[in-house]
Amino acid sequence: MRVILSIFISWAAINTAQASLILSGSEVIAGAGFGNAPRILTVQGTGNATIESACNSWSGTQMVVGPGGCSNATNAGGDEPNPPGAPKFSTPTLSSLGFTDASHIGIIFDAAETGNDGTSLAMFSLILKFYTSGGVLLHSESLANTPLIFDQTVTGNAKTDFLFVLDQAGIEAVTNAVFSTPGSGNVRIGLETTMSAVHGGPESFLAQGSLGSSIITPQDVVPEPASMLLIGGGLIGLAMLRRRKLGRV
Secondary structure, eight states, X not given: OHHHHHHHHHHHHHOOSEEEEEEEEEOOOBOOOTTTSOXXXXXXXXXXXXXXXXXXXXXXXXXXESGGGOSSTTOXXXXXXXXXXXXXXXXXXXXXXXXXXXXXXXXXXXXXXXXXXXXXXXEEEXXXXXXXXXXXEEEEEEESSSSEEESXXXXXXXXXXXXXXXXXXXXXXXXXXXXXXXXXXXOEEEEEEXXXXXXXXXXXXXXXXXGGGGOOOGGGOOOOHHHHHHHHHHHHHHHHHHHHHHHHO
């Protein structure tokens, strides 16, 4: 635990990306069709490795996977499974994903497994990067709250778990830095991350638009049980109030 904490502290100190990626909520989609929907990044450690790190980027001519695809020392990379191409890795353009506005951007996280010793998956870093067609890093956004602890995930590959979106500050920053750039549709995106208590993986990330007709939006996120209870109670209250008003008429 002390080792993980010290690693986190060192990463947090050198992470220079703007922290505007937030967890929108949990997903309940099973069979996300990963075979037909190229992932942006797949992370898979060797054996029972408890910490995994992976990166990819765009060089201007090709995708770079591994430590060379990391933007800074925040993520070490090196846990990218072979082969280093589609469908496990991709650096898609914004236009290919149908992203014409920063508020459209969503990153879907699929955790294949959590720790087999009862520990919860912890995400220490997630960085979304934007590259010009020539390979210049235009902008990056990182996870706002770290470490992010996932107590429950849907075990198994291609069972979508969680959706990340940009907060309002991130939307404004990406709009100014990316979508205001001429030819922004040709801008490519890459990812990098580091997680612990995953015990092998693979853990996968894909863009919101990669699901084709099943595009997920923040409004599609299913509330947690506690939220469902509050919503249900509110609806019951409204129904009782309406009945009372009708009784007075």
